[in-house]
Amino acid sequence: FLTGLPISYYAATYGVDMDLLTRGAGFGYIGSTISSFVYASFTFILFALEAAIMAYALELYFHLPLYLGYMLSALVVIPLVTHGVTLISRIQMITQPIWLVLLVLPFIAIIHKQPELIGQLTRFAGQSGEGGHFNVLMFGAATAVGVALITQIGEQVDYLRFMPEKTRENRLRWHLGVLIAGPGWILLGIAKMLGGALLAVLAINSGVAFAQAVNPNQMYLAGFGQVFSSPTVAVLATAFFVVISQVKINMTNAYAGSLAWSNFFARLTHSHPGRVVWAVFNALIAVLLMELDVFQALDQVLGFYSNIAISWITAVVADLVVNKPLGLSPKGIEFRRAYLYDINPVGVGAMVLASLLSMAAFAGLFIASPAIAWATRGKYYIARQPVQFGKMRSKKCVICEKEYETEDMAHCPAYQGSICSLCCCLDARCNDVCKPHARFSAQWQAALRAMLPQSLSRYLTNGLGHYLLLMLVTVLFLASLLGLIYLHEESALMQTGAAMLPQLRLAFLKMFGALLLASAIVVWWLVLTSESRRVAQEESNRQTGLLTREIELHGQTDAQLQLAKKQADQANQAKSRYIAGISHEIRTPLNSILGYAQLLDNDPSIPEHRQQAIRVIRSSGEHLLSLIEGSLDIARIEGGKFSFxxxxxxxxxxxxxxxxxxxxxxxxxxxxxxxxxxxxxxxxxxxxxxxxxxxxxxxxxxxxxxxxxxxxxxxxxxxxxxxxxxxxxxxxxxxxxxxxxxxxxxxxxxxxxxxxxxxxxxxxxxxxxxxxxxxxxxxxxxx
Missing domain, CATH: 3.30.565.10 (Histidine kinase-like ATPase, C-terminal domain)
Incomplete structure (x- = not known):
């Protein structure tokens, strides 16, 4: 409840989901990718568990094979999720009254028919046989499973981010809505857990085995057996209630998972194929987990996951409630890529430290985040100061050309304009030119130079260093994955075939060696591919720079040509005006000359020896007149004043x-x-x-x-x-x-x-x- 309160408040205030909130709460742009993966893992684990429960319900009533039930339970929600949160909210509202009635009916019947069962619950010893005494170890194991649900607040935030803006008029209702829809789910969760324990006691008293009593289908079958006298009606009511419940839950799981996977892969690949793709991807992973019988390993899966989940959530909370009030973290939530470091060691360091040390103590997690924030002086929250857009409420993105609120916009020097947060996330060509010092590669090299001698750090920043780093991560991942699978199989064989453990251990070692060899080849190929891509990108940038320079020079040449053309046009117009003016002055005396030459040429009194001179005067005048007329025609045509x-x-x-x-x-x-x-x-x-x-x-x-x-x-x-x-x-x-x-x-x-x-x-x-x-x-x- 306490961790969900600040997360819900900040998400509703700034209208951000869990991923964007994590970015601005100490993790950075790429650092929040880790939390996106953790959150996505939670969604498909929970998705698989809930779909498995639904598959058991279909098997209970329709006798549908489990493998078909797994696929049907996982895929049925995809068409509902593709229409977005509006349809999801509408379905939730329509089914809510039916779900509430079916939820409380068994408990009303138990209170009416078996009120003593509540007393039995407080004294129930379970399989321990300790007479109901408090056991710290069992309580810790149960808490570890319950703590894994701490990331449920992320799904609550997916609804809270659509809260209306808080005003003076709706302030009380706004806070009440945030409280109920945010951390308030914990209160309902506690009540449901106690109710589930009561139904489990009822199922065990009815003869259900301990291993089956944890199945919600068996719990509610026993509960509806108190409501309906007919076993067939009880089975139908159980199946109907479980199906409705799982569809309601998994719609949110699938939607939240699609957002988490979309955020995760958008940052790594700079592409966004759409949430439908990731909803299908999430469902397919859930089907795979169900086929691996994840429900039977519920305590192990959630117990392992809870260490990482609580590390992430409490690192975020520590930043919100400790770092920000102390001024170690900037106020507000900055989620735009253009202003963030790729890795912020405050949140990432706190999460990794808590996860590695398996810190289950709440205070320990709080100490890590403020300590790192104080040590780094909050340097890694903001990579560069955001550009202020003044009083403008919206700006147009230079890439997608859509209008967005200025809170979602940043100035991009690569495109010389304002860019929206989504286009900034998906762009793969800018190479973070606005903040080169904040890239993960730059941070990694700076960390190596700070921790290692220069002679050694130089070798770790080249291809060999990248290969060794990736191999280290790969080895740890393979060792952790195969180790968990081995421990699960070992615990199963301890009861049936302990003699096979040496062969099992040898088989896992061989598998680890084979996977390690294949991984070494793949990692080396990835390093070479990355290096080739880097060289190609540098060459592309160089050629782009040369092309840009050439374009600038062409622009200058074109400007000079336009200026010369303008001057030539002005000179041509001046020439045309001059010709028009001078022709008028010439034609006036020329017409007189031609007129008198024509009169003299036709005068019989002129002596014959003078007639030739008069004809030359007339011919020369006519030639000069044609020259003037031709010059005027050309001047009018060139000046654009000619008409037909x-x-x-x-x-x-x-x-x-x-x-x-x-x-x-x-x-x-x-x-x-x-x-x-x-x-x-x-x-x-x-x-x-x-x-x-x-x-x-x-x-x-x-x-x-x-x-x-x-x-x-x-x-x-x-x-x-x-x-x-x-x-x-x-x-x-x-x-x-x-x-x-x-x-x-x-x-x-x-x-x-x-x-x-x-x-x-x-x-x-x-x-x-x-x-x-x-x-x-x-x-x-x-x-």
Missing amino acids: DIKEVPFPDFIGQLVRMFELQAHSKGLTFHYELTGDLPRIVRADRRRLGQILINILGNAVKFTSTGGIVFRLHYAREMASFEVEDSGPGILDEEREHIFEPFSRGSAGNSASATGTGLGLPISKMLTQMMGGELSLHRA
């Missing part, structure tokens, strides 16, 4: 006018001009007639201009609402080295530099730009 005037165009007439116009020009130069049409032209198309004509006139005009002999072929192919224009001439062509520059403004090929050819060098660039803006393509091919 889309209207309906009679397409056949439009093409016919172009063909007739260039036929005349070609024939005037002595050239041939052929027009080839493929497909049926639509009567009307929507296009900018002026700009489409400008493109075709530029291309056809160049073909006529630069062709001296031969002819020009103009082809038009129309199909599937797509028009393809092709102009072929027999001119000098364009050299290969000039192709990439021919579409640049003011660029002219070698043929255009002849004295007979005139032009601005803007026709092709403007035509290509207009074609692309219309969604088309302009290309050049040389035969």
Whole structure:
């Protein structure tokens, strides 16, 4: 009761389960993995015991073989657990009235029919035959079995962590709820243990053997025999009550076990396949234990387990009620990986010390935890100071992108943002970059340097040292496991076949040697694999650093390119504004020059020898005007201010006018001009007639201009609402080295530099730009 009180209060206050509470109460991030394993072991041991009782009930009524009953009893709760604590709570509430009625009925009948049985209980001597006198050794053995149930508080905490927040209005009800649902289970447990003892006395008085009287089925069969006169009804009531009881208990066991295994493996593997997987895993272990007949070795199993269980629970309690008030431990419960050392020697050391010395004395456990906390000055509770988020109530995780309360968030330097506690636990790539000094490997190396000379500690931190450490743990584990099994088998053989003990001892020694040899190979393989993984991780980190540096450099280059592009765009816009402004100033006098040149050219009074000069003035003015118009078009296109005037165009007439116009020009130069049409032209198309004509006139005009002999072929192919224009001439062509520059403004090929050819060098660039803006393509091919 006293150990459950502070655990229940802190769990309900901070909304944490037993694993998270252990993390912040002196065990650290990886250190609480040990307690998760201990708690998970409790859940599957209790799960197996309760399921075995249910299997006996099924055998009692349905005559179901035990091996099938074991499997059915273990697996039946899995579908119920998969729906979470909401369904579990609903089933508990629905079955609670039925369970309570069946629980108290036998005791009411006993008080009514055999009230003297209570007096017999106080004088019952059992198998000892000591007349009921108090026996310290037997009391200690019974206490050892009962103490194993101390971890039941963990299952109570799984419900208490969902308690509403304590306020001034609900303060009394909140404390009362924590008291009843938390340590209050002990009071009901004591009453049930006394009631079980009373039923056991009743069963023994009814002729049940001592070995069978501890079976709850036999106890309640005797009890319901006092309620119902029909043996069949009594058996049915017993089976029904036991099944309900075991389902209620094992739902909680399976749920709590799935949480414990999930926490255990999530820290070791950084993966979270889901609680359903671990619920099945817990049930399968329970089935294996039942097949090994764990119920018959109940006292040995729980007696051994109680030493570890009480060591863990009281180490946690000592931190909560001693270390925190004395300031040896930080206030509150810090459970986030980002702020914890992997191993906190306070809780882990207290638990290991108490377990190794088999300290059953309550005070001894309390002394260990405060003593270690004082010796380490509370250094190993917090690896780095938590980042404060101010008044913000929630933050978004940079990995899962979900909103969480700031109490569940930490700042992650690896991902440069806030990360939730779950994603932080499952991440396997950061290598605790936020707290490298708090990793278990760093703590282990620091401990070796502190305890051993530098010349010796250097060898124990490499692969050989890791191998020796793992082998030491493996040898201790194998020796403990096989030793327990041997002692169990030895106690069984002492009564039937003591002569076989030497052969049994030899067989166990051979088994230990074989397992040790196989373990040595497996451990060496694990060490080599770990070393390879470490080297690969270092290389990956190096390559990642180089890639990150390259990305940063690319980012700087891109920023410079963007700046240069911006400056170029600004210069281009300035050029466009300048051209637009200067063209206006040039066109005003140029229009006057062209106008007077046209008037003088048509004036018959001008002497013949002056007409040639006037024609040169007019031709030069028109060339300058076309240059200005082309420059303005390019400026508007590059500045994004160009727009099309889309209207309906009679397409056949439009093409016919172009063909007739260039036929005349070609024939005037002595050239041939052929027009080839493929497909049926639509009567009307929507296009900018002026700009489409400008493109075709530029291309056809160049073909006529630069062709001296031969002819020009103009082809038009129309199909599937797509028009393809092709102009072929027999001119000098364009050299290969000039192709990439021919579409640049003011660029002219070698043929255009002849004295007979005139032009601005803007026709092709403007035509290509207009074609692309219309969604088309302009290309050049040389035969």
